[in-house]
Structures are given as C-alpha cells and as structure tokens.
Amino acid sequence: MNWDDIRVFLAVARAESLTGAGKTLRLDAATIGRRIARLEARLGAELFVKSPQGYVLSSVGEELLPAAEAAEAALSVPLAGGQGQAGLSGTVRIGAPDGCANYLLPQVCAAIRADNPDLDIQILALPRVVNLSKREADLAITVSPPDAGRLLVQKITDYHLHLAMRADLTPPDDLAKARDHAVVGYIPDMIFDKELDYLGLLGRGRVQMASNSVAVQLQMLRQGGIGFVHDFALPFAPELRIVLKDDISLKRAFYLVRHEQDRRSDRLGRLVEALSAGLRAEVARLEAEAAARCF
Structure with missing residues (x-):
C-alpha cells in the first residue's frame, strides 16, 4: 500500500463515512469511494462493512489499522526539527x-x-x-x-475545586445553608466524566443554572448563586470568593x-x-x- 492508500483508508476508518473522509482529505465522497473500492480489489478483501449508517471496519480492516497508523507515524513529521535539541516546529x-x-x-x-x-x-x-x-x-x-x-x-x-460565590453576597455559615442558594453546575445528563459530577456532595439534585462549559458556569456565578469552581480559574473572576473552604474541598x-x-x-x-x-x-x-x- 502506498501513502495515498494509507491516508484514504485511515480517513474513512476515522470518519466512518465517505463524506467525513472527503472533508478531511478535501476530496468528494465519490472519489473516496472509488479509491477504497480499488484498494479492496488490489488486496482481495473488503476493508469496510457498508451500511446506511456508515462505514465500519471489517475484520481485515481491523487487522490493517495498526500497520496503517504505524506507517502514518513514520511518514509524518508533526514536530519537525533538526538533530539533538533543535527547536520544535x-x-x-x-x-x-x-x-x-x-x-x-x-x-x-x-x-x-x-x-x-x-x-x-x-x-x-x-x-x-x-x-x-x-x-x-x-x-x-x-x-x-x-x-x-x-x-x-x-x-x-492534581488540581483543586471549592465552592465559590460573589464577594458582595453574604456567604453561608455551613453546607446546610449553602443549599439555600441557587446552584450553578453542569447539565446533569451531559456530564461526560464521573470526575465532573460534583453536586452530589451538596445533597442537591436540582441545578438552577447549568451549562456544559466551565467558562459559562463561571460567568453564571458572576451573576449570583453558588457552585464549584476550579481554584485555577478564580483569578480570572475577581468578583468571586471561595466559601466554606474548611468544610468542603475537591481534588482532581x-x-x-x-x-x-x-x-x-x-x-x-x-x-x-x-x-x-x-x-x-x-x-x-x-x-x-x-x-x-x-x-
């Protein structure tokens, strides 16, 4: 297989569609389809299982994938440079x-x-x-x-998170009173990693102001409410202060x-x-x- 065959095969394998591969390679889907068909004919085996849902690697395609990725790594130079400790490019x-x-x-x-x-x-x-x-x-x-x-x-x-709220608001004395404030956090059904599921520690199932973006959550807190904030993000929001630091702290x-x-x-x-x-x-x-x- 030459380099053109490798990159077409990998593009389809990763996109799982001719259209997606075409966007990556800047070729139309029909051209990609013909290239895959010719490659399969030369190899004498089907590399993909085709369906209305897309292109999924066949068993032969699965076997070919590691070798193709290794060839890609050997042929590409993502960080070119000279010998030794030359600068990265x-x-x-x-x-x-x-x-x-x-x-x-x-x-x-x-x-x-x-x-x-x-x-x-x-x-x-x-x-x-x-x-x-x-x-x-x-x-x-x-x-x-x-x-x-x-x-x-x-x-x-490691990094840390604490509850935070606006500095001009009266801070709660304890966690029980923290639950009286509107909660800012992730959209519950869009939490993509269990390590981001913080609010169970507050004993609250309801999130009054929610976003799948940490940056948006920070902006929400600047409007009011209480929520967990990365300590490293607080310097970018001077209106906010950590509250109940001795009562609750998260480490991730x-x-x-x-x-x-x-x-x-x-x-x-x-x-x-x-x-x-x-x-x-x-x-x-x-x-x-x-x-x-x-x-």
Missing part, C-alpha cells in the same frame, strides 16, 4: 476539557512557543473526551485516565494522553515534558493566588 493539536483549555493552556502554550517560534499550537476545547483514535488531536488532556486503546497515559498534576487530576505509537518520537516527547511542566507550574501559581481570596 510544525503543528501540534492539543485536545482538552474547556476549563483547562480556557484558563491554563493559553499561558502554557505561549511560553512553549516563545522558546519554539516555528511551532504552531492548536487548542481543541471540547466538553467531552477527545477522540485520539480518530486523530482529533495529537495529544489530549483528560480528568480520568482512559482504560482502553493503544495509548500512553501519564499523570500531570489532569492526565496527558497520546498515541502509543508516538512513544519513540523524541520531538513529541520533548513537547510533552514542556507541556506537563508548564501545566504543573501554572496550576500551582493560580491556586496560590486563589487561596488568598476566601471568605
């Missing part, structure tokens, strides 16, 4: 939950780029888990380590996830080290600033 896409993407990654990535001006960084902020198997991103930051797939996972750092963690086949990439490994160190430092800096703002 090319494009890298980092997927992250929107709290991390909004309040941590911009500063961390700016610092990395200052040392590597030829590097282009894309931040994919999603209120769901980033799908690395479909190459939505080169790296992903998650709040739970994945338990499936050919992935490398490493813990980056960020994990960095990448493709297993990237293990031997020295350049990507250097980026992972810089990204992890930067995130640890930025969480520590912002949490220290937030600690001074408690009722």
Whole structure:
C-alpha cells in the first residue's frame, strides 16, 4: 500500500463515512469511494462493512489499522526539527476539557512557543473526551485516565475545586445553608466524566443554572448563586470568593494522553515534558493566588 492508500483508508476508518473522509482529505465522497473500492480489489478483501449508517471496519480492516497508523507515524513529521535539541516546529493539536483549555493552556502554550517560534499550537476545547483514535488531536488532556486503546497515559498534576460565590453576597455559615442558594453546575445528563459530577456532595439534585462549559458556569456565578469552581480559574473572576473552604474541598487530576505509537518520537516527547511542566507550574501559581481570596 502506498501513502495515498494509507491516508484514504485511515480517513474513512476515522470518519466512518465517505463524506467525513472527503472533508478531511478535501476530496468528494465519490472519489473516496472509488479509491477504497480499488484498494479492496488490489488486496482481495473488503476493508469496510457498508451500511446506511456508515462505514465500519471489517475484520481485515481491523487487522490493517495498526500497520496503517504505524506507517502514518513514520511518514509524518508533526514536530519537525533538526538533530539533538533543535527547536520544535510544525503543528501540534492539543485536545482538552474547556476549563483547562480556557484558563491554563493559553499561558502554557505561549511560553512553549516563545522558546519554539516555528511551532504552531492548536487548542481543541471540547466538553467531552477527545477522540485520539480518530486523530482529533495529537495529544489530549483528560480528568480520568482512559482504560482502553493503544495509548500512553501519564499523570500531570492534581488540581483543586471549592465552592465559590460573589464577594458582595453574604456567604453561608455551613453546607446546610449553602443549599439555600441557587446552584450553578453542569447539565446533569451531559456530564461526560464521573470526575465532573460534583453536586452530589451538596445533597442537591436540582441545578438552577447549568451549562456544559466551565467558562459559562463561571460567568453564571458572576451573576449570583453558588457552585464549584476550579481554584485555577478564580483569578480570572475577581468578583468571586471561595466559601466554606474548611468544610468542603475537591481534588482532581489532569492526565496527558497520546498515541502509543508516538512513544519513540523524541520531538513529541520533548513537547510533552514542556507541556506537563508548564501545566504543573501554572496550576500551582493560580491556586496560590486563589487561596488568598476566601471568605
């Protein structure tokens, strides 16, 4: 199989449709279909099971996928550069939950780029888990380590959350009184990770103001109410203060996830080290600033 065959096969496998693959490759669906048909004819086997719902890998396609991904990794240079410790270049896409993407990654990535001006960084902020198997991103930051797939996972750092509300409002004396305030939080049926399910600790099933976005929740709290906030986000909302810090505190963690086949990439490994160190430092800096703002 040549490189053109590999990229067409991978595009269809990841998009599970000719139309989706066509958008990735900038080709029309009919052309993609003909290319897949010719590839299957040359291999003498069907690579996909076709149905009205899309294209799903056949058993032969499943066997071919790891080799195709390995070839992709060998033929692509996502972080080009010279030998040794030359600066990083090319494009890298980092997927992250929107709290991390909004309040941590911009500063961390700016610092990395200052040392590597030829590097282009894309931040994919999603209120769901980033799908690395479909190459939505080169790296992903998650709040739970994945338990499936050919992935490398490493813990980056712990972070903390506390209840917060506007500084001009009277803070509750205890958790029982906190329940008298309107609650701000996630839309219950859109919580995509169990680590984001905080409000059970308040003994409240009702969320009066809800969003699937951490950034929107922060803006809601600026209008009133009470809710859990990442300590590292509080410096971006000077109207808010931590309340009941001694009564309730949450600790979660960020994990960095990448493709297993990237293990031997020295350049990507250097980026992972810089990204992890930067995130640890930025969480520590912002949490220290937030600690001074408690009722």
